[in-house]
Amino acid sequence: MKRLQVHNKALYLSVLAGSGFFFLAALGPGILDVRASESIGSWQYRVFELLCHQDSARSFNISGVQMAVCSRCISIYGFFFFGMMSMPVFALVKPSLQKQEIKWLIAAILLNLVDVIGNYFGIWSNTHISRFLLGGAFGIILALILTNEFFTTNKSE
Structure with missing residues (x-):
């Protein structure tokens, strides 16, 4: 039977909490049913404007808010x-x-890059779903790589 060992527990919990916060914040003010123009919700757009183009045609909406x-x-x-x-x-x-x-x-990064380039040059038109799936592949693989930084397994007798 395998036994799970945790190392860097404080760092793991910090990264977990931080990634949860970023995910919830990235959902935008619609998650709180707040319009983007209201001051309580506009901070999310300012935080992510350096990380994302925030194109409304390429974004999902929650409660009618991008x-x-x-x-x-x-x-x-x-x-x-x-x-x-x-x-x-x-x-x-x-x-x-x-x-x-x-x-x-590397494959996930290349697939995302090919998708962006293909769309840019009009070879194909990507969709919300194709962008979502390719981005998801990158996110989950990145987490998978980090697993060994926080957890190891030993066989117990």
Whole structure:
């Protein structure tokens, strides 16, 4: 039977809490049913304007209010947060495949890049769903890579 060991517990909990906060903030003011023009909700757009283009045509809406980030970015934040919450399970069910996971991360980055370039040059038109899925692949793989930084497993007798 495998036994889960946690190291860097304080750092893990900090990254988990931080990623949860970023995910919730990225959902935008609609999550609180607040209009973007109201002062309590506008801070989210200002926080993420350096990280995301915030194009309304590429963003989901909640309660009729645009999220603070585009569909690709919300997926990255959401899947990363989900991956952080799932790390103990990842550590128990998967062997350490750091080299393989790096290849997956490179593949996810390249797929996102190809999607952006293909859309930019009019080769195809990406959608909210395609951007969401490709961003999610990047977010979950990034969390998967970090699993070994916080958890290890030992076989118990």
